[in-house]
Amino acid sequence: MNNSQCPCGGYLSHSDYASCCEPLHKGASQAATPEQLMRSRFSAFARQNAEYLTETLHPSQRNATTLSELQTSFEQARTHWLSLAIMDAPKASPLEGWVEFVAFYSDQEASAANRNVQQLHEKSRFVFEQQRWFYIDGEHLAPVKLGRNDLCWCGSGKKLKKCHS
């Protein structure tokens, strides 16, 4: 992934970080919906932005060590976040919403021949407080089975069978 691409679109995507998640990461704008916050948090994981992840976590879920724990996990982990697939993001109520997503990752670079693509499938809950959305908690779900006609995990927009099968 080069630096101008936004991670939330996948490593082969052409979405531009500067016009996608960067304004959120810099505090220049706020996520308008739970899905937008979800995407920006995925990008923050991919870019190892522990500050943003801490700020967008609901205050009830963080403590004095949250930031340093995230920073340590980034130093130790070899997770390469590959792409994000939003499975369901129903219109939120004014104060609460949820997003079901699959985040694809590997302990190898996406281009590595022996990459082993894994997934985090979660239904995340978001709440609106202090005029902004926060991630509060989530429920882990079983991995989804990707069929040959499903969109590829890399974010290319092609079917799996025509891409990384």
Ligand SMILES: [Zn+2]
């Ligand atoms: Zn983005």
Ligand SMILES: [Zn+2]
């Ligand atoms: Zn692909």
